[in-house]
Amino acid sequence: MRAGRNQLIRRTSGPALASRRRLTPVRAVASVLLAGALALTATACTGDGGKGGGPSFQGGSGGEETPKATAAITAPAADAKDVPASTEITFNSKDAVETTVEVKNAAGAAVKGKVGATGTWLPDKTLEYGTTYTATVTATGDDGKPATVTSNFTTMAKPSKQIRVTSFLGDGQTVGVGMPLIVKFDRAIPQDYRDDVQRRMTVQATPAQVGIWRWVSPTEVRYRPKTYWKANTKIFYKIQAGGLPMGGGWYGRSDLTVDLKTGPAVVMTVDNRTKKMTVKKDGKVIKTIPISLGKKSTPSSSGTMVVIEKLKKTVFDTSDDPNPANRYVTDIEYAQRLTWGGEFIHAAPWSVASQGRTNVSHGCVNMSTANASWLFNQTRVGDPIQVKGTERKLENGNGWTDWNMGWDDYVKGSAIPLEDTSPEPTTAPSAEPTATTTG
Template identity: 85%
Template sequence: MTRRTSDPGSATRRPAPFRALAAVVLAGALAFTATACTKAGEQGGGPSFQGGSEAEEKPKASAAITAPAADAKDVPASAEIAFNSKDAVETAVEVKNAAGEAVKGAVTGAGTWLPEKALEYGTTYTATVTATGDDGKPATTTSTFTTMAKPGKQIRVTSFLGDGQTVGVGMPLIVKFSRAVPEDYRDDVQRRMTVRATPAQEGIWHWVSPTEVRYRPKTYWKANTKIFYKIQAGGLPMGGGWYGRSDLTVDIKTGPAVVMTVDNKTKKMTVKRDGKVIKTIPISLGKKSTPSSSGTMVVIEKLKKTVFNTMDDPNPANRYITDIEYAQRLTWGGEFIHAAPWSVASQGRTNVSHGCVNMSTANANWLFNQTRVGDPIQVKGTERKLENGNGWTDWNMSWDQYVKGSAIPAGETAATPSTEPTTEATTTG
């Protein structure tokens, strides 16, 4: 708001064209007021200013609620309050149920208030928006609405990870839906998905399929990062009369940054922890007829003892049943890191495996005790490239490729209110 000033010299701080105009106006004003401002007996005396002009009247603030509509019925339990205000220096939103109890929530963007969790079904709520202007006087508007009855068609939302887990720095956050989410509803779902990391790191959600979405940061998670993610899907419309069953929250953290690199040329694995090499291990990869995949993978599962059974392989030469120790799965197609005492003589020299990363029992045991699910491994220089989707291949894509899997534009943030103090990650989408 522009205010007038009582300082005649203030005109000198304006742009040049304005100064010229002001001088003309001022000259006319002086000529008009000279007689009134001159003291009796003075000849040619200059004008004497007695204070400035009165301040403009300060505009009054106003506010309006645009959704849900007043007295609306059958409102989804995921409802947010959309509002606008004018000439307000401060705007507050309050939502109460029929009993007068306040609903926790927060303003999440320009003109949007989101409850901290899904509203109750079949319940009447009153939203109040108060806008306070420069004059200090509040303007208040209210709107009452009623949520829908609990729907019979609900989609369950689940997370691969659970509270309290410690994972590797390459671990993607994996969220699944019990029913396919139509493409034109995915942006609405994604806007209700929030990731907060301490320390903050840029990241994005990527739709792997209609029933699965994942999140990864731009680079590997930093060591010992605290991660909180929330999917506020309760009551959210997901197409075809289906609604989200409930909200979901998960609290995890990463461990040290353990990163493995395998080079087919040297037949060695280099293991780093927090950027420092802690061990170099001789390995044997897949022979030419069954090559290992080159690309970036992460540890999917760890099995101290298991049995490899490939008797359903169409090639008789690849059929076997073998007891295995210290197995760490890398792909759905059956590539593992594992102990292979039968190939120790070939490790560091030549490739003899069926696609796995073979190492001695002692080295496999040592490595098994260093890693976590989600630790990344990069294999370089083999005859076959890793196929995206064959495992958690989120890091096998460039950042630009990964961003294309988001349902909302890069740079747009999803914001879910929380009463807990956290350091929010920079969310690209």
């Protein structure tokens, strides 16, 4: 049986810059971090030379007393005003075996932040508006003598035009292994700014897994790993949008963090040829269920979907369907939504005789009440289901169809090429790089 389209998911969940510009003269911090590898602390080694127009320390002219290393701050410019509160410090050093960055506010209090692998330092949270900060970069060579450079800058006044960032998921949730991370903006992000925004969107998965963000619209971006999340994965994602320029004089309103996990790997497969659903948990078949799919006039969609919502009791009301033959109002138990168009898994006691034999539904996956109740207690929002062999293909966008396309196609929706978001692994507890993306 197909529910009507009206049965939609009930979700719970500074002066402007004169023209388009990048946040810094150097591209922002590399977007994929490694779990357990290259811990990003306020220390980094660089060897880019003393390029750039910021303050630099070249050492003195006194023989052995002259430090071997040199350092320079390239952005923000010395004594810069109206700097976005999302700014990062970019720097370079030469002949250094260690480079450290320290940032303090006007009161002398240290600001927490991290150094990236590309000569950038990013604060852990948005800087205060209308505040002067001092950045100090110290490069130490193999002679043990430090070369230090210091620069001041002042952040812009709080902007009046701010964009709110929200997450569909919240702290403490446990979701299925096919659950995409969904982030929305309450105003469209121009194409030319999406890479800057994406670089501030970081996902950390334990155990580590490769993944990437994909823009599904100017106001929505989603993240999925290359394959389904591993069972019982811990996921933390952070959107450092506070004070970030987002085009047209608009700035991010605030940062956002979410901490959640996946449950066991429950994966459902429906085969139209056999009229059966196979349910696997952590790779092992735990049940095979007779089902009935959509009849020829109202076929079920073939493709990979995920459970969008779960309703123990609901009412399917299709009284607005243009075809009188498809109009009905029916009480339904153990409903699990798969598409926005109204395809569900649900109990259908009226079609038990057809289940495992022939298709009689309006597009839904019908099963007995006992089987539907059992399955309802096994699954979570985000658990994947693949339907195979029906007359109609699933349309991308009709539900959370992030898994209904190959990895290569999914990557094309990123504002940053995948190779730019995956630094070389060093030492990691897992063989795979972590799913972490400001890109």
